Amino acid sequence: MARLGGDAAMTMLFVRLKLRLIRGNLRGDLIKQAGFVLSVLAAVVCALGGFALFGLVRLADPDTALNVGIVVFTAFTVGWIVVPLMIFGVDETLDPSRLALFPLTTRQLALGMFAASATGPWPLASLVVLAGGVAGLAGGAGGVLIGLAAVVLQFALCLVTSRVITTALSGALRSRRGRDVLAVAAVGVVLLSQLPNLLLNQGLPTDLGALLSSTGEVLRWTPPGLAAHAIADGGLVGVADLVVLAGVVALLAWLWIVVLRRALVTPDVSNQGGGTVRRSWIDRFLPKGQLGGVVAKELKYARREPRGRVAWFTAVVVSGIIMFTLNNEAAPVGLFSAAGPACLAALLIGVQSCNAFGIDGRSLWMNAVAFSSGRDLRTDLAGRHLAMAVIAVPVLGVISVAAALLAGNAAWAVPAALTAWGLLGVALGVGAVTSVVVPYTLPERLNAFSGAAPGQGALAFGSSSLGLLVTGTLALPVVLPVLLGVAWVALLAVPYGLLVAWGGRSMAGMVGFARLPSILAAVSRPV
Amino acid sequence: MVEAVRTQGLFKRFGQQVAVGGVDLVVPKGSFAGLVGPNGAGKTTTLSMITGLLRPDGGTIEINGHNVWTDPVNVKAHIGVLPEGLRLFERLSGRELLLYSGRLRGIPLDETERRADELLRVMDLVESQDKLVIDYSTGMRKKIGLAAALLHNPGVLFLDEPFEGVDPVSANTLTDVLRRYTESGSTVIFSSHGMDLVERLCDWVAVMSRGHIVAQGPLSEVRGEQTLNEAFLDLVGARGNGDEGLSWLGSAGTPR
Numbered sequence: 188m189a190r191l192g193g194d195a196a197m198t199m200l201f202v203r204l205k206l207r208l209i210r211g212n213l214r215g216d217l218i219k220q221a222g223f224v225l226s227v228l229a230a231v232v233c234a235l236g237g238f239a240l241f242g243l244v245r246l247a248d249p250d251t252a253l254n255v256g257i258v259v260f261t262a263f264t265v266g267w268i269v270v271p272l273m274i275f276g277v278d279e280t281l282d283p284s285r286l287a288l289f290p291l292t293t294r295q296l297a298l299g300m301f302a303a304s305a306t307g308p309w310p311l312a313s314l315v316v317l318a319g320g321v322a323g324l325a326g327g328a329g330g331v332l333i334g335l336a337a338v339v340l341q342f343a344l345c346l347v348t349s350r351v352i353t354t355a356l357s358g359a360l361r362s363r364r365g366r367d368v369l370a371v372a373a374v375g376v377v378l379l380s381q382l383p384n385l386l387l388n389q390g391l392p393t394d395l396g397a398l399l400s401s402t403g404e405v406l407r408w409t410p411p412g413l414a415a416h417a418i419a420d421g422g423l424v425g426v427a428d429l430v431v432l433a434g435v436v437a438l439l440a441w442l443w444i445v446v447l448r449r450a451l452v453t454p455d456v457s458n459q460g461g462g463t464v465r466r467s468w469i470d471r472f473l474p475k476g477q478l479g480g481v482v483a484k485e486l487k488y489a490r491r492e493p494r495g496r497v498a499w500f501t502a503v504v505v506s507g508i509i510m511f512t513l514n515n516e517a518a519p520v521g522l523f524s525a526a527g528p529a530c531l532a533a534l535l536i537g538v539q540s541c542n543a544f545g546i547d548g549r550s551l552w553m554n555a556v557a558f559s560s561g562r563d564l565r566t567d568l569a570g571r572h573l574a575m576a577v578i579a580v581p582v583l584g585v586i587s588v589a590a591a592l593l594a595g596n597a598a599w600a601v602p603a604a605l606t607a608w609g610l611l612g613v614a615l616g617v618g619a620v621t622s623v624v625v626p627y628t629l630p631e632r633l634n635a636f637s638g639a640a641p642g643q644g645a646l647a648f649g650s651s652s653l654g655l656l657v658t659g660t661l662a663l664p665v666v667l668p669v670l671l672g673v674a675w676v677a678l679l680a681v682p683y684g685l686l687v688a689w690g691g692r693s694m695a696g697m698v699g700f701a702r703l704p705s706i707l708a709a710v711s712r713p714v
Numbered sequence: 715m716v717e718a719v720r721t722q723g724l725f726k727r728f729g730q731q732v733a734v735g736g737v738d739l740v741v742p743k744g745s746f747a748g749l750v751g752p753n754g755a756g757k758t759t760t761l762s763m764i765t766g767l768l769r770p771d772g773g774t775i776e777i778n779g780h781n782v783w784t785d786p787v788n789v790k791a792h793i794g795v796l797p798e799g800l801r802l803f804e805r806l807s808g809r810e811l812l813l814y815s816g817r818l819r820g821i822p823l824d825e826t827e828r829r830a831d832e833l834l835r836v837m838d839l840v841e842s843q844d845k846l847v848i849d850y851s852t853g854m855r856k857k858i859g860l861a862a863a864l865l866h867n868p869g870v871l872f873l874d875e876p877f878e879g880v881d882p883v884s885a886n887t888l889t890d891v892l893r894r895y896t897e898s899g900s901t902v903i904f905s906s907h908g909m910d911l912v913e914r915l916c917d918w919v920a921v922m923s924r925g926h927i928v929a930q931g932p933l934s935e936v937r938g939e940q941t942l943n944e945a946f947l948d949l950v951g952a953r954g955n956g957d958e959g960l961s962w963l964g965s966a967g968t969p970r
Contacts, residue, residue, distance in 0.1 A: 443909045457913040463844035464807050470823075480817025484806065491846070549801035552767055553862070557818045559790040711801070 190534060196663035198290070201299030234315035251396070253419045254403030256324050260341055263313060270350050281669035286430025287452075297444050304346055310374055314342050320418055330421030333429060340432050342415040347439040354446045359467045367493045410435045448493035464491075474573075477563065481570025482577070489578060494546060494629060498539045501584060506532035510590050522672045525591040525599035529607035530666055532586050534658065536579045537614020541654035542647070542710075543571050543622040545629040549711035555703050564703070565696030568622075572615045583607040602677035606669045609677075612660040612684020616691025617654050623699030625650040628712040661687055717745040717776075718870050719764065719900040724773035726759055733759040735925035736773070740916060741903055743778075744919040746896045748912035750942075751922030752950055757905040758798050760922070763873050765795045786858040789818065794863035796856070798821060804848035808839055808858045811842055812849055815862040826865070833861040836889055853884030860888060864895070871895065873904035877911060908942040923950040 213220045244252045286296060304310065321334035322342075406412040410432055417428035466646065469486065473479035489495045510528040544551050558564055584604050593598035627646045665683050668676040701707065717740055734756040741747045746765040764775050766782050766789070774781060780788040803811055809830060813834035816826030834843050837857040839896050842850065849860065856876055863871060871892075877885050892915070896902050906912055912919060913933065919942070920930035927937050928949045939946040 226830065311896050432934075464810075464846060465843075466809070466844065470813075475823065477818055477819055483817075484803065485813050487810065488803075488805055503921045547803070549799065550803045552797055552801070553815065554818065555767055555813070556765055556790060556793070559787040630787070665835075704767060707767060 190231070194295055197295045198243045198302045201303040202306050205466045206711045207301040209307065210426050230312040234312035237312070237316030238319035238322065241316060242322035246322035249419065251417065252324055252400065254399050256320050256415035256419065257403045257406045257412045258399065258465055260320065260415045263317060263341070264345055265412045267313075268348040271349050273354050284670050293444055293448050297425070297447060300350065300447075301346060304350060305342075310346070313345065316531055317341055320415060324415065324417070324418040326421055330418060330425070333421055334418035336429055337414040337417040337425075337432070340429065340436055341411060343436050344410055344414070344432070344439070347436055347443055351439055351443045352447060353452050354443060355405070357450055360697060424530070453488060469616070477566045478570045478573070481567050482574045485571050485574030486577065488546060489574065490561065493547060499578070499582075500535070502532060502535035502539070503586075505535060506586055507571025510586070510593060521594070522602065522674060523670050524594040525587065525596070526603040526606050526666075526677075528590045529583055529587040530610050530670070532609040533579070533583055533607040534614060534655065536582070536652060537611050537618060537658060538572065538651055539619045540575060540615050540618030540653050542627060542629065543568065543618060544626050544627075544706055544710050547710065548628065549706050555707050558700065561696040561700035564623075564700050565692050567677040568619045568692045572619070572692070575615065576611070579611055580608060583611065599674075602669055602674040605677040606666055606680045609665055609682075609684035610658075610662050612670070612686075612688040613660045614654070616684075616687035616689070617658045617661065617686070619695040621650050621654045621657075621693040621694045623702055623706060624679050625653070626706045626709040630709050717741065717779075718743040718745070719762075719777055719824075719903065720967075721775045721960075722773055724940055725771050725777065726756075726763060726768070727771055732925055734770075735765070735921075739926055739927060740930065741765075741901060741902055741920075744834075744896065744899045745885055745901055745918040746892070746900070746916050747903045747918040748905070748921065749903060749918035749920050749922060750909065750946060751905075752962060753907075754924075755920055755922040755950075756772070756925040758874055761872055761903075761905060762797065765793060765872050766790065767797065773869065787819065787897070791866065792869045794866070794868035794871040795861045796859045796876055798840070802855065802859060802862075805846060807844045807846055808850065808854070809834065809843040811858060812862055812865055813877045814866050816865050819866045821866060830861075831930045833864065836887070836891060837861050845903055852879040853881045856880050857884055857887065859941075860891065868900070870901045870903070873902065874904060877908060909941070909946055913942040921946060921949050945967060 196580060205220060209223075211224050214623075229571035241256075244255050247255070278611045297354045305314075318335075321331055325331045325334040403409050403412075413428040413432045417425035417432070418424075420428065455529060465481065467487065470483045471483050472481070489499065506528050547554070554567060558567070588597070591603055621678055625646060627650060662684075665676055665680045669680070719739060720743040721737055721739045724734055724739070726732075726734040737756070737760055739749075739760065749757050749761070756782045759768065762778070763770045763780065766786060774957050775783065777789050777793060783790050798803070803814065806814060812830035812833065813823070813826055816830065820831075834840050839854060839861070841859055842854060847855065850858065858880075860873070860876065863873070876888060880888065892902050901946070917933055918931070919933050921936065929945075932948065933942070936942070939949075
């Protein structure tokens, strides 16, 4: 009994630790506090809304209701696996290695971390939504009784599964390579969420009802499916479902303890060197001096820096998606459907340059101590533009050809590509100016939910929307006629783009050199 | 005495807090100068302002007679910097970092490669020259940072805590290189907590406390008859009282 009391006290300690971490994280930062209040409000709204919506399932026929329940329960389990992986490191209670030095038994640790991960607005919100399953599916007192047990077990299943995965991967997540891979994988997840949208847009012969019932049938025998079925059944079969589910939860909990025990004594490998890189032969073909040095560095960064890879990857894939959707909406709209996606891609690629120094971050001092005039800064920007053009010009060319072929006239590729290249030039010129006027810190650890350091979110948003707005306005005279079908205007696009890019660099060089210390400070905020 | 660095009334405040409150630092040319002081004394802020990375709120800075903030062209090519915190271009390999640094300063590629190879050899980084800097240890980062700071053969070198977290072997390499460098008449100014190290290496010392310079001059004058550590503790007025309290600490108590 004494031991149980000790466990309970230790578990409470973990819960208090988690609460204290949440509070400590908010101290003295008004924007974070406001963000937290919003997040709590959002959690409450999601919880109540989710509960109500889930409850409304009752109005559907029992089979459909059951299938919806199964899908929702499965989605929650998957969400609990994916989301903590994306934001790993935000929550110190999640990293067992920080607790390795305390005299805790594995059992205390497991219970404590379980309780700690159930603490917080979003875990509680998901518990409430899951409880909506009882309102939506249960029939009769037996159903409610079994349902409550099922919801608790389902919640435990979410937590334990998420714990097993994060703990098993915690070693990899702490290493540099692991985080690099995960950063790029995050984009994959975001894109996957677009898949249903794409499928629907493609006008596939999808009968929603049939899709739902077949999905439900498949998922019926997974643990979350068992939970949903138990609620709907409410009888002996439901009890059997619950017994199996409880077994699965217990098995996962045991697995978690094993993994945890191993993770605690496995050394942190994050600082043991990675492999070597090949020396680049491209350098030989680049311009001499400062300009070539910057181009070489930027090309390496586009390849090796996960944030760079993510940005390029997103730009290309998003334009791909737009390309397909544009071409599937009823009537063909001529040159627009070839030039439109190409210009959009140019814009998306160009936005990257709105905060050109952000990706250098605190290492920008190396440039700052070397630059002795506005001319040096201009050369730096020119190098960045050239590096971007080296990648973007062929990419935009390929997108233009693909879009023109999809739109049904290969010749449209020429005006489309010319316009896109011109637009890219305009975006680069505008980006050079925004980079020196409104620079901000990019967080080191990329996650899917934030693009700037805490407190600079508004600045980041302002910078890119300002950049887009000005780019759009400046590019309008050459882009609009082409989009409306006046193809010859495309001939003017590239010279115009080069001119704007040159002007932007000159202005940025003049304004930016005196601002170098401020730029350095703005891009090296602690994250 | 020819001065490599002279500041007058250097001043910087962050909000309400005065980080540097009127610093008149003088470092003679060719000296190996140590800037010492407790945490928060303003050493890093001072060095950042001198090297043009942080704009001062007041005062002037001259390096070899040229004003850092009004005449950067005549200053920046002649100084080398290794700031604190060691953020380098993490996704370049050590060798690529040196090549980038050289090309950024307009040194021809062939010459840069020659210097980089020599520096890598001296710094004992040949084996890891093709590894990404992000995977380097602290000692390796300080060494590659110093190599990048030396690549363009600056006349004055500013190093912020160059020996912090560096293993003895790497520290030895760093001091050897720096000694050779000052013997040729170039100037090194570095900040440090390590009094023994400063005493061993430096011929010129400046002591900072709470944003002011409380003593500066040749090492022998600043420390007088004492060791530098004793002189330093007297100067910053911080003789500890480690005798009070802590009655439970030690073998008399039980661990719990």
